Amino acid sequence: MNAITANQPLSGDQKITSENETFILGFFKPGNSSNNWYIGIWYGMITEQTVVWVANRETPITNTTSSELTISDDGNLVLINQFKTVVWSTNVKGSTLNSTHEAVILDSGNLVLRDKSNSSRVLWESFDHPAHTWLAGSKIGLNKTTGVNQRLISWKMRTTLHQYWKSGKWNGQYFDSIPEMELYTHLSIFSYSFVDDKAGTYLTYWISGNWSITRIVMDISGQLKGLTWRKSTQIWGTSSVNPKAQCDVYNWCGAFGSCDSDFLDTCHCIKGFTEKNPVNWGLKDYSGGCVRSTALQCNQNGSRKGDEDRFYEMSNIVFPDNSQRIGSSNGIKDCESACLNNCSCTAYSYSNGCSLWYGDLINLKDGDGVGGETIYLRLAASELPNTKSKKIIVIVVVCIGVFLVICLAFVLSLILRRRWRLRKLRRVEGRMMAFTYRDLLYITINFSEALGRGGFGSVYKGILPDSTVVAVKRLDGICQGDKNFRAEVSTIGMIQHLNLIRLIGFCSEHDKKLLVYEHMPMGSLDRHLFGNTSARLSWNTRYQIALGISRGLHYLHEKCRDCIIHCDIKPENILLDELFVPKIADFGLAKLLGHDFSRVLTSMRGTIGYLAPEWISGTALTAKADVYSYGMMLLEIIFGKRNRRQEENNDVSFFPAFAAKKLVEGDIQCLLDVNFVDDANMEELERALKVALWCVQWEEDSRPSMGKIVQLLEGLTNVSMPPIPRPFEIFADNPYSINYFSNTSSNVSSN
Template identity: 50%
Template sequence: MHTEMRPRSSLSIFLLFFLFSSPNIQHCGAANSLSADQALSGNQTIVSKEGNFELGFFTPGNSRNYYIGIWYKTIPVQTVIWVANRATPISNTSSAELKISEDGRLVLLNSSKIPVWSSNSTPSTSNSTVAVLLDTGNLVMRDGSNTTIWQSFYHPTDTVMPGCCLGLNKITGEHQSITSWENSDNPAPGPFSASMDPDGSNQFVLVWNGSEIYWRTEFWNGQYYPRIPGTKSSTLIKFTFVNNKQRTCGMYTVLGSSFITRIMIDSSGLFRQWFWVKSTQEWQTLFTIPWFQCYDSQCGAFGICDQKSPNICRCSYGFEPGSMKEWELKVWRSGCVRKTSLRCGNKSSVGGEVEDRFLEMTNMRLPANPQYWTLGSAQDCEQFCLNNCSCNAYAYVSGCSIWTGDLRNLEQLHDADSGGGTLYLRLAASDFPASSSSHKLAISLTLSVIGGILGILCVLVGLIWAFRRRKRISMAKQVEGSLIQFTYGDLQHVTKNFSEKLGSGGFGSVFKGTLIDSTEVAVKKLEGLRQGEKQFRTEVRTLAGIQHVNVVRLRGFCSKGSKKLLVYEYMSGGSLDSHLFRNNSTVLGWKMRYQIILGIARGLAYLHEKCRECIIHCDVKPDNVLLDSDFCAKVADFGMAKLIGRDFSTVLTTMRGTIGYLAPEWISGRPITSKIDVYSFGMMLFELISGKRNTAQSADGSENFYPYLAATKGIAGDIFSLLDHGLNGAADTEEVTRVCRVACWCIQESEAHRPTMGQVVQILEGVLEVSVPPLPRALQRLMQDQSRSCDHLSSSECKDPLDQSLDFYQQVSSHKGHMNLC
């Protein structure tokens, strides 16, 4: 039988074209609002009426994550004043959406259409709900009666804008506060916050770690806050305190229309007011609180706050930053850690010297919470601390004080009259700075000899490196694009000598690795590959040009003799089969499954029809479909058949479960085309519908072949009996019907009757209609063979569900006949 594809009516196509090309949906950047029938995605933005502020997706600093935020439109330095999904970033924006939901909430959906942030506004069923970006930087949601139901000024992140009131909402009981970013690359909530004092007093406090107050204002005196500079009198800014039935809060307004200012708490815990200097095109501080730069816990454990240090915080001798990455971002709360562990009273093997010693640190602000001991002298205090393994420092000022555990709030004072003391910090002897001249001379000579040897080694290493680099460059020229050529040693290092195995199959084993830039990858060691070096590079060059959102990206390769390896992007979501068949606690919802089905179809259509040469996958099954963190489906192992060559069928047929997906023409030895992938795709659709393998063993030990039942019941219209029981019937009837029919068309015995993957995509997208397919003849023959094998039995013994399904299908087909696809 021949099948054909026919588009819907011209009017339908015109309406679809008009809908998707509508400027109200695609070009939100020209408006200052987002209505219920619009969605914001990709690089689309909305801009406030006067062009002061802009809302859209942005990426902070060196991050690879995306966030919805509001920033100044008129300032060339991107300055973000509000972030929606600061704790739940998304990995791409191409199919993510910011929209107004049916219940009137503003929601952000990731590429899998899963909500990751919501405004939690008052529910509204009016389709007139609209989100408007004002020229104050406030994002306001209004219902059909123009009543404000939510605004970003009531939910600030790290910035207080003019007109934003920080304090207590007496109606809802919410405390409006601001919280620092984790660091300049990550807007996730950090440990510092500014809010009205939780005890109910009319003053503001700065809080570390949710509970520890490290600075507070004095009480509002009716006109200003005495401890906040600029609140008493200013020609540009006016601070006010609001206390009425609705709110108790503090706010400020700008008196000059051209004056641009903001107040924020940064990732180092400083509360600053910034203003924009147009002449120099930069932000400058109007005030900083605390005005003293050293405050409680700023530098973390064992960190020393030094106001004359370029970075404010530093580590003592024998210590190093706990997180160098955070310190480079000027976030010091990770503190310092010892370079060498304490020996705690153990004797060294040379001269009986005690391994632990004390570093004298003069003019220090001593840490809080010391333990006091009555001892006669400083020597006794030192020995007492040395004998106590938990003692990290001591001081002797009219008595002995010792400190156990982590030392915090260490500060280097520079004024002799500041009241500082001498602190003795415990170090391992190997970290102790040398003091005697003879010792220094010995160290200098030793370092000179070592330096000379290292210099010679560096020259030799440089020559070897230059030689290898030249060789790598000459080899890399054979590979086009951005594909990376790795050495086998590189991949051994990246995968920690292939220690973390992700899985294995007929083509080889896959291992997890991490590149030097912290990018996670999956490294596949190919097995049974007989290709030569030149042929392998030619095939890899072809695979390097394959770039599609639904195809796993090839990042690099390695070819060393018989060792052939491919480096792919790492998919954190794992394989599709792990979510369908391995008793995963989370059941994939039908909407998610439909998006996965559509993604797989698009990936295969790209390989078949959009590449320079048609690439047949030859092994389509759930094991070879991988999911990213947003559950976007990507076809994997797409180049395996191409790399293995004409003898790949030997490998494929030895793979567990693969035989259940092979098309009839392949099994019979006839020439194969891209339609074998269509057949395998159809078989896989049955598994996505049912949530179980096509071939499963029943309780009595017999094997049940699910496609038999699915084909007959799907054609007859009994759709929901086929669904995965874990879905509890929660699925779209039209979509399930469409998928069932597509599956039946895909597994037709004659490849001429199967649709192309491009047609499958159009059907799933709703562009083409699909009719009731005929029952595949292979299934008919199998059922008839089973029926004949029961001829010697009684009817009661032979009647089984498959026979019943066949009878049912014959009854239906006598009425419907064989209908075309379109």
């Protein structure tokens, strides 16, 4: 079937193909779990079904047998569902339409509605109505005749997001803010054409020569990604990403949301605002933006009432878009009055003149300390402290306090006595808190609730006076003096990163050495990988956990003033917050213990499976030892099982050897954890598996740095096929019946 006519509709599993079978049009559903069916176009010459255009994205159907795509009586191409209702149409208007038209798909991927007797007379084409994919020859812009905005809109399952970013100016050959366009133009790979005439304003491109299958997709992140089909690996590879930084995606954080590029491009609501949809924010969908906690007090007629609205100073901010400049302003006070006298004004700034913002503040970004500016945000007076009111409150509080002291002396004495136990709590270098041992006895209720035990000591739950829940670790084997211990702890406490556990304080009294950390409600990663809760970790969650851990190690190895080697990377030392964001724990403790800490490590359950070969040979350790441990742990994250375990016949199975063999054979799906075998992204799976095997190379010079690993997992750099690590080759033919470790010793076998 190569055309759709009034007498030959398309339904069920029927399809039409282009002349060279390059593209296919038919019914499809996105994913095995979906009950929705769509009419779409996908590649016919590659194994993985890749949809490039969808007709009825907003109106899916549930029955393809009794639904059909056909030519209507008025000559339009229409989709009719099982209830005989038109759910999608080309909507071409004109007296020349008739039922003799036909719809065909061209080898360019363009679906056209044309006159059957005159094929050159095209009435409608899908290239004028792109979905989420930009194919060569398709137009992005504005059709001035129909008024249709020809744009890419991201699409993933049933979710659509409208995102924008700035391409820069057109210089005649390419947009100057897209370096890939310049590169491809100079290499004669792509030819771009920007048209602005009476018919429309649009951009299109063509692929020169016999290049691989290439497409450009508007991702759900708002980034425009160039993808190329790789025949050797049968996967789509990422060739370009624009914009590079997520914070540069226009309106990524929504109205009154600010993007912080220093912390994984995360969003937060500015002062006086809260998330409009907290559930979506928890899923990292910030497009809904933020709403005011307290409404402004302007009257409906536009006048203001006294000082009920005031301004909050926000420094180091990259200005939001769409400001209006006021030329005649005599100073910052006049600028403030100009904004205050207009109820639509939400912010102002004064820098060589007055700038005002009206309505929503869009595209706010936290400055990097160099290019940031100061902006004054309009808030209700109740959101900000008032000096006069504050004085009155202080006087009232003092009077009430004196009265309570006189009347309730006994009760207050008991309260003060309990609080006196924390009297020595103090700040160290503005960040750390120094606790006495009595303090920690009090907040942990005599160490009554244990959270777990590791090689460095036991961990207990505690609650600070401000109700903050903390984790208190009692360290074993610390021989350092008080002065050196405080200096080392202070250094560790200065380290701040999203994927590193935050050290709140410490205690150092004689032989009592304790550390106080932030509490992680979801516990350690091993409970979710190997316990009864493993089904809760989807593939996407596991991949994001692996990526977050790599970012934290990258920070320790390369971003700190001195390189910090963790020495004990394993799932037990990865903690998860309520959103399953991973945080590396126990970093820096090896330094606190000194160089003689092998006794602690080798006594810990499962740690022997993560030790790099350098530990056994006795050579000096480098950051590559952490890379090896990370690789072993990454295999466990992917497959949901220990990298080594005792079998019923007392043999020890070594899973990495089996994984390496399956990667070479190209049969990696059999390795997947059964809990998410259906929703795993096979491109990410192969990428993660290759990264893991690069990490566990026997020679440390062959292992990548953690900075390189972050780039590989983010898809910014291609991952080549790793060689099978030398010891793995011995067991590759029979990896589940190996005695790689001795059953009577914790040392690695010489075999």
